[in-house]
Amino acid sequence: MKRYTINNFNQDFPGDDACLEWLKSSQYPDGVLCSQCKRITKHHRVRGRSSYACDRCGNHIYPMAGTIFEKSTTSLHHWFYAIYLMSATRCGISAKQLERELGVTYKTAWRMAREIRLKLMIQTNTLIGNPAEVEMDETYMGGKAKNMHKAKRDRIGGRGTAGKVAVFGAVERKGQVIAVTVPNVDRVTLLPQVRKYVPPASIIYTDEMSAYDPLIQNGYNHHRVNHSERVYVSGNVHTNTIEGFWSLLKRGIGGVYHSVSEKYLQGYINEYGFRFNHRKDEQPMFLTVLGKI
DSSP: OOOOOHHHHHHHOSSHHHHHHHHHHHHOTTOEEETTTTEEEOEEEOTTSSOEEETTTOOEEOTTTTSTTTTOOSOHHHHHHHHHHHHHOSSOOOHHHHHHHHTOOHHHHHHHHHHHHHHTSOOOSOSOSSOOEEEEEEEEESOOGGGSOHHHHHHHOSSTTTTOEEEEEEEETTSOEEEEEESOOOHHHHHHHHHHHSOTTOEEEEOSOGGGGGGTTTTOEEEEOOGGGTOOOBTTBOOHHHHHHHHHHHHHIIIIISOOOTTTHHHHHHHHHHHHHTTTOSSOHHHHHHTTO
16 A cells, blocks of 8 residues: 555645645546536636636535535544544544544544544445355454443343444455444344345355354355364364454454444444455555545
C-alpha cells in the first residue's frame, strides 16, 4: 500500500474550499450537467455558501447534498481530517481523541466517527463470487462477568457467555472477511448467514461445533479441526485466519475503545473488517474511504 502521510493530506486538502472542490470533482468528473440548461456548463463557486452556480442560468448545485456532510454545521475540512485519522490508524481512534485532534465537542466527534464507521467503512454484501476456501468461526464480544456492575451481573447470571454478544465470521483464505452480530450461534441462525455470504461448492473449514453439521447437505465441502482435543492444525485444515481476525478485533476494541455497547457493535466490526479487507490495496486507505462518499 502506498503511504499517504499528514503532509500529503495538508497539501491536498488545506481547507474547506479544497475539500468542497474535491467533492464536486468526484461527483461530476465529466463536468456539471445543469438541470436547467440541460447541458454541461461551467459552474463557479458561490461566495459564502457551499454551492456552485451555473455561469449561464445561475442554477445552484450542492456537492454536500446526499452525503454524510449534508446539514452538518461542522467544518468540511474537519470531516476530511477525521476520515484521514480513522483510515490512517491501524487499530482505530477513539471519539475522545478525535475531540482533541479536531477541537470539537465530544458529542460532535462521536457522531462523526459513527457516521464514517457506518456509512463509509462498510463491508461487502457477499464474501466471494466463486467457490473458494473459506474459514468460519464464531466468537463473543463483551466484558467478563466479574467486571460488570453487580445489578447487571445478577440479571444475566454472570457465568460463561451471559451478557455477551455473539458474532459470526467467515474469511476467504487470502481474501476478504465478513463479520456480523447474531442473536445466538444456533444452527437455525448460522446456516442462513453461511448461505448469504458463501456460494455453494466452496470448501469450508470450521471447528467441531454442531451448528455446522448440515453444511455438506447444503452443498458445501466441509472439513473440521477438533479444538476440544487440542488439535488446531491438521494439514490444510485450520481456522487460524478467522481467529487471527478475532484477535485484531478484540485487541483493537479493548485497547482503543475499551467498551462498546451491543447497539453500536456492528459499526466497530465494520471498521475493523474494512481495514482487514483493504490491507493489501495499492491505493491509500484514506482515498478508498473518500471514494465511498
